[in-house]
Amino acid sequence: MPAQNGNTESxxxxxxxxxxxxxxxxxxxxxxxxxxxxxxxxxxxxSGNFVDGYAVVQHSLNQSMERYLNTxxxxxxxxxxxxxxxLNTIEERIxxxxxxxxxxxxxxxxxxxxxxxxxxxxxxxxxKP
Amino acid sequence: MATARQRPVETIIETAQEEAQRTRERIKxxxxxxxxxxxxxxxxxxxxxxxxxxxxxxYHYKPTTDEVYRVPVVFVMSLVSKPWILxxxxxxxxxxxxxxxxxxxxxxxWGIPRPEDKRLRFEDYVQDFIPRCIEHVQQATGEExxxxxxxxxxxxxxxxxxxxxxxxxxxxxxxxATPVDMNGMGLMKQWTAPGHFDxxxxxxxxxxxPPEMMLRSIEMLRPMDRWGGYIRLIDNLWDPQxxxxxxxxxxxxxxxxxxxxxxxxxxIKDMMWENKLVTGKMTLGGKTVDxxxxxxxxxxxxxxxxxxxxxxxxxxLTSLVGSEDTEDVLLKGGHVSLVAGKNAVGRLWPKxxxxxxxxxx
Numbered sequence: 135m136p137a138q139n140g141n142t143e144s145x146x147x148x149x150x151x152x153x154x155x156x157x158x159x160x161x162x163x164x165x166x167x168x169x170x171x172x173x174x175x176x177x178x179x180x181s182g183n184f185v186d187g188y189a190v191v192q193h194s195l196n197q198s199m200e201r202y203l204n205t206x207x208x209x210x211x212x213x214x215x216x217x218x219x220x221l222n223t224i225e226e227r228i229x230x231x232x233x234x235x236x237x238x239x240x241x242x243x244x245x246x247x248x249x250x251x252x253x254x255x256x257x258x259x260x261x262k263p
Numbered sequence: 264m265a266t267a268r269q270r271p272v273e274t275i276i277e278t279a280q281e282e283a284q285r286t287r288e289r290i291k292x293x294x295x296x297x298x299x300x301x302x303x304x305x306x307x308x309x310x311x312x313x314x315x316x317x318x319x320x321x322y323h324y325k326p327t328t329d330e331v332y333r334v335p336v337v338f339v340m341s342l343v344s345k346p347w348i349l350x351x352x353x354x355x356x357x358x359x360x361x362x363x364x365x366x367x368x369x370x371x372x373w374g375i376p377r378p379e380d381k382r383l384r385f386e387d388y389v390q391d392f393i394p395r396c397i398e399h400v401q402q403a404t405g406e407e408x409x410x411x412x413x414x415x416x417x418x419x420x421x422x423x424x425x426x427x428x429x430x431x432x433x434x435x436x437x438x439x440a441t442p443v444d445m446n447g448m449g450l451m452k453q454w455t456a457p458g459h460f461d462x463x464x465x466x467x468x469x470x471x472x473p474p475e476m477m478l479r480s481i482e483m484l485r486p487m488d489r490w491g492g493y494i495r496l497i498d499n500l501w502d503p504q505x506x507x508x509x510x511x512x513x514x515x516x517x518x519x520x521x522x523x524x525x526x527x528x529x530x531i532k533d534m535m536w537e538n539k540l541v542t543g544k545m546t547l548g549g550k551t552v553d554x555x556x557x558x559x560x561x562x563x564x565x566x567x568x569x570x571x572x573x574x575x576x577x578x579x580l581t582s583l584v585g586s587e588d589t590e591d592v593l594l595k596g597g598h599v600s601l602v603a604g605k606n607a608v609g610r611l612w613p614k615x616x617x618x619x620x621x622x623x624x
Binding site for chain 2: 154157158161164165168169172173175177178179181182183185186189190192193196211214215216217218219221222225226229233236254255256257258259260261262
């Protein structure tokens, strides 16, 4: 009878296996089908038009929003971006000053201290033969 | 005979009980997913930030061995996805694996571009950010040489850096799933063809390219993958390991980040349209990005079923560089499973660690 039990389990496993194999195969075939459709010139044209349309709608929304915000004397998205850009410029200048200072310190023989706070391991490891 | 008849009945009852138990688990875990409860922690390998600028952060991971290889490794992530794919979770983290193998590991996390980052170009990443990060790695380790390991677009950035600084500190270059010949990009190439894709209008209007747009275009490469994934999830909802893996990957796939506008414009025009990386006509900051200038040893790992960086696009990389020491490896799996998850543990990671170990002393 263990053989019969084994058969039942095997039958269950087979059904599950068949279903998973079918799923994978269907997925592969549908991906192939959609790949052909999405790979046509017509679809590329359609998606290009969609992106264009999206950009136009977004552009007019941005303009309307800017007008409203200006009317209420509130900062617009462009104003905030501009502030961010100025901050970026300041950060870049600081970074450049840090690099210059580090180079000067190295040239005059001041040891440049590492920013790492953790313990440094030995750098002598060899690969396994 | 009575025993013989009882057995099938017992088997049916056992199967029914097992199925009921699985159904309970399916419902419980399904609710967890729907409510985003108990999200798996990711990117938790101990690290410290040794340099930051804007959204960029340079991480130094805490070494886990007393003795490390002389040359540190810097992971360079793609611009359009979060870096924790390389540091998934304990036991499935590439970073953790490399630490355990005795490497001193750093990672450049570009962060999430803000609207004001729309003006960032390849020049900023390749000729400013990467060199600054390498300087900080040199300071932190006291070593002149570094190895770069770039994944996907991170590989392209690393490759451009290697081409522009042939006499620089680059000791080794590892690229994973890195497309170079954009004529092999299939559908992506077709959708962005100059005849019907107005990249200027898109960038001028939106600034950064929204993550949803990137996500949908990647999904459309294989539209059924998402639905097939859901069906497999329902089938395996009773299995905690499957659900855990699914949730992590789902989280990463859906956490795309915006593509900095000007870089996107360059990517489309210079790389997609004119394939300048292959033709040698790409210039950054007035300098030509000639891949023949890459002289460091190069390992390029690719996946057989990669639909984002297909073999036709990634394959030619090592034939284009000037290095004498090059190696290609084509592994089973897809774009993500090449570097993350259970498959990568036994395939890519040991290969990279072994290849680098002989070149990092």
